[in-house]
Amino acid sequence: MRAPELKGRGWLNTGGKALTLADLRGKILVLDFWTFCCINCLHVLDELRPLEEKYGDALVVIGVHSPKFEHERDPVALAAAVERYGVHHPVVDDGDMHIWQQYAAKAWPTLSVVDPAGYLVASMAGEGHAEGLSRLIDELIVKHEADGTLHRGDGPYVPPPAPESLLRFPGKAIELPNGNLLVSDSARHSLAELSADGETLVRRFGSEVRGEPFSEPQGLVLLPEAVAGTAGYDVVVADTVNHQLRGLNLETGEITLVAGSGRPWRSAVDDHAHDSLAADLSSPWDLAWYDDRVIIAMAGIHQLWWFDPIKRTVGVYAGTTVEALRDGPLPDVWMAQPSGLSVSADGKRLWIADSETSALRYVEDGVMHTAVGQGLFDFGHVDGPAGEALFQHPLGVAALADGSVLVADTYNGAVRRFDPVKAEVSTVDASVAEPSDVLVTRGGQVIVVESAAHRLIRLAPGVVKTVSGERHRTERPPSHLAPGEVTLDVIFTPAPGQKLDFQFGSPLRLVVSASPAELLLDGEGTTTDLSRKIVLNPDVPKGVLQVVAQAATCDVDAEFGACHLTRQDWGVPIVIDPSGPDRLPLILRGMDG
Incomplete structure (x- = not known):
């Protein structure tokens, strides 16, 4: 055509x-x-x-x-x-x-x-x-x-x-033992150590050239002193676009690769520990020290992972790779691009900014909970009771000593506060240019990484206002489907010079679920076929089909041909319509000519 x-x-x-x-x-x-x-x-x-x-x-x-x-x-x-x-x-x-x-x-x-x-x-x-x-x-x-x-x-x-500025789209910030601030200067592919005023450059780590060694770094975490002494570095850096973690020795300035093969993750999920340097990671976005190890917000595959700097191993901590919102025991939860982490003052809770569901979530005693947030397509700037409040793609979070939490509500240009006692959300500042992180210093100052303004700012204490703002839903055209039995077809044609790879069993994998769960009467689960009959509930007027498909191929024209994995996660908004079609085609890879 x-x-x-x-x-x-x-x-x-x-x-x-x-x-x-x-x-x-x-x-x-x-x-x-x-x-x-x-x-x-x-x-x-x-x-x-x-x-x-x-x-x-x-x-x-x-x-x-x-x-x-x-x-x-x-x-x-x-x-x-x-x-x-x-x-x-x-x-x-x-x-x-x-x-x-x-x-x-x-x-x-x-x-x-x-x-x-x-x-x-x-x-x-x-x-x-x-x-x-x-x-x-x-x-x-x-x-x-x-x-x-x-x-x-x-x-x-x-x-x-x-452009010209000291920082360019900074991502995350931490306080160093000497009171200085370490900032991931993401668009300059480096780390900047600033004096306590947040404006004076002390030194820079990295060449400012993409990939030498950093590529759009984001999260930073300071290791406990005893762990740092054994590991040989003080700070772990989420080297996001390189799909790696690096260690930074603050005394010598030495930068060491500590985790990640450099290949983006495209393999099966398991609960085993892996050699950290051999493991494939996927866009690590933030880091926190929790549960006696480094927790990684693995934004690229909608999970949390852990990293042990002493044993030099990594593994999955929470999530299934399905992009959606579901709470429960850590192995079974669904997340959507977790991008901010912070640990409560008592060390019991790990707070998470789950950006694509516009949610504030937390882990406690091996279970994940949602404090604020309703799903992939519900967002806005609304204060008030937690069940009604809305964020818009938050990227950062900071736990305060009183148990409350500050949220860098990035796409609302705001810093918000969640009070877990009252279960309420309020707005602290609504004039911040794409805040990407919030840092609370040892002295109690609140520093915000104002990413789109290329700077750090300090918040005035005690400024809170209530916003009865707009509620939004993604205006993505839904697919109208007939109630009852529907054929779900994922279309995949191998690339030129490739064929499906059967050497380790079926090269195809299809995972289907729904939100709400009642939308799907039959057809949920995992199969090794890209076509499936599903049954849609006529009593549920609309919802979202979660479809994850992958296909493994290999080269046909080389003696030692490479293997390739193609994968996509769809969240398909659907409307039940008696006059709708009874087939939903999704293209993983299609050739039109």
């Missing part, structure tokens, strides 16, 4: 020019449907970078930003995110989801490939498609060079002016 036109609200990284498909004719296009809250979308940005470099004169990547959260509809916030995450290709602002619907996208991220003649030739959801994309691009280059329809040359990307 002919690719639909790219009609958006505006364009970034083009020097102000609005692009059309006619402007791009002769190039291979990869349309990357993303939203800047989505960790899987950030993974795909990293997967696309090598392809952009390799095929620079034949390939044009276009970011199609189709927002989930209300804050992401703000063009200023989108421009900041494009800089924050180093997006070096044109981006079209699809604020009204028009392009999303034209291309029938159903998941973040989704990739659509358009050939040089303007035809849509492939669609794929999720991450892990880089190798398959490379093979497809090679085939398209051969075909269209032979046809004379490929036009090599510079693309439409126009870089913005280079």
Whole structure:
């Protein structure tokens, strides 16, 4: 089919020019449907970078930003995110989801490939498609060079002016034993030690070049003195985009790799301890010392992991990798991009900012609870009773000595307070530019990492106001489905030069659940087939189907061919409609031509 036109609200990284498909004719296009809250979308940005470099004169990547959260509809916030995450290709602002619907996208991220003649030739959801994309691009280059329809040359990307500031999109901060502050300067790929005033640079760790050694670092945790003495380093750093943890020796400045192979996690979940350097991690976002070990907010796979600096092992602490909200014993809970951690003063509770469910949650005695939050698609800025209060994509959390909790309510531009005694939420400050962390110093000062303003600020004590703000739901078009038996089909075609890999059993895995659970009368669970009959409850008018699919492939044209795992987690909003279809197709990887 002919690719639909790219009609958006505006364009970034083009020097102000609005692009059309006619402007791009002769190039291979990869349309990357993303939203800047989505960790899987950030993974795909990293997967696309090598392809952009390799095929620079034949390939044009276009970011199609189709927002989930209300804050992401703000063009200023989108421009900041494009800089924050180093997006070096044109981006079209699809604020009204028009392009999303034209291309029938159903998941973040989704990739659509358009050939040089303007035809849509492939669609794929999720991450892990880089190798398959490379093979497809090679085939398209051969075909269209032979046809004379490929036009090599510079693309439409126009870089913005280079910014200047001490910090650039800082992520997290901790207080050091000497009273100085250590800040993850995420967009500068380094750590900055600042004096206690939060404004004077004392020293910097890292080269400020992506990957040397840091790549968008985030969380920091100071190890207990005895543990640090044995481990040989004082601070553990979540090196987020490298999918690793690093140790920092404050005396020598030495930076040591302590966990993570550097490969993003795409394997089965187990409860075993693994050698920390051999383990695959996935976007570790924050860290805390709890339960006599480092707890990792593993945002990329919606889990908590643990790391033992003495034994040099890691393992799963909580979560199943299903992206949703469900409480209970730690192995069985569902989380959604946990991004902030803090331990209560008595050490009994681990508080969690669970960003994609806009929730404040906590672990105590091996059980996870939700203090505030209602699910993947409910968010807003509402104070009051915890059962009615709403956040919007919080990234940071800080436990106070009195038992209350401060929340960096990032997409509301606010610092909020949860009182567990009254079970109420209030607003402390509603004029903060994308706060990403809150730090309470030993002296009781509250320091906020004001990420989008590229600075640290101090909060005035005792300022609290009640906000009766708006409640939002994601305006994602739901899928209308008939009640009763419905066929769920996940469509997967191996990439060129690959085949399904049966050497370790079935290469396919499909996990289905629902929220509310009553929506699904039959069909819940795990199977090794990408097609399944499910039964939808006619008495539940709407809900969300949680679908996790993965497919393992291997190369067919090499003696020692590589193995590849493609995986996607869909949260599909559905409406029960007697006139709706009885089939739900989801594309994991589909070829249209």
